[in-house]
């Protein structure tokens with residue numbers, strides 16, 4: 001994998017309340033891949049994503065040092081709002097805006113950021129994002145409905161569509177299928193593959209080794225706040241170098 005890194009983390013240390021949570025993390029996410037950040041509960045996966053999107057700023061008593069570059073831009077030195085505008089995010093629990101319609105959930109970001117100049121363009125973006133999130137056929141006749149009438153898996157794909165409407169080059173997903181059923185999981189994974197094939201770089205946090213192997217091109221293994229191993233999925237799945245990765249893949253951790 002020789003693509004330039006979409007995300008490059010060097011010498012990253014994060015302390016929360018004086019406790020070391022991420023310890024000298026160095027990693028590169030190759031552009032145009034689905035990259036899984038894999039590791040057991042508490043290993044620091046969510047914290048790592050929060051540094052990349054600067055949601056870490058919302059936590060009290062946090063110290064961050066090191067460098068994080070997204071497409072060459074140093075995110076730790078940027079305005080956090082500018083950082084978040086450049087990337088899409090989907091969280092573990094679907095969180096559509098409950099007071100907005102299905103349509104407006106997807107449209108709102110494109111409206112606020114001026115991506116759409118008129119109603120026709122907005123309609124096109126909403127449709128495009130819902131198609132890409134593999135939700136269009138299920139909601140096209142009920143775009144004015146509130147999002148809570150959708151199933152959990154549909155709500156999660158709605159959150160993906162909301163992120164996509166901003167046309168991000170980078171998507172960050174924190175356990176996006178942890179709370180949805182197998183059918184919706186497959187739809188979400190198919191959608192992510194098709195987005196990757198269009199050149200969007202996807203960083204997905206997962207504690208499910210099977211999902212990491214099935215879906216990703218590249219795997220980064222995190223354990224106790226440190227990267228223990230990273231590489232193309234084929235190499236990591238067939239020949240993990242580190243005992244921790246081996247045990248994690250066997251489901252022993």
Ligand SMILES: Nc1ncnc2c1ncn2[C@@H]1O[C@H](COP(=O)(O)OP(=O)(O)OP(=O)(O)O)[C@@H](O)[C@H]1O
Pocket residue numbers: 016017021039040041042043044045046047048059207
């Ligand atoms: N806001 C916070 N305040 C205090 N400690 C925190 C905070 N956020 C994270 N931590 C601690 O940092 C460590 C890593 O947490 P993190 O949420 O990044 O793990 P994770 O790998 O995402 O785990 P999981 O798979 O359970 O989601 C944990 O020990 C956690 O208690």
Ligand SMILES: [Mg+2]
Pocket residue numbers: 045046047174
């Ligand atoms: Mg987490």
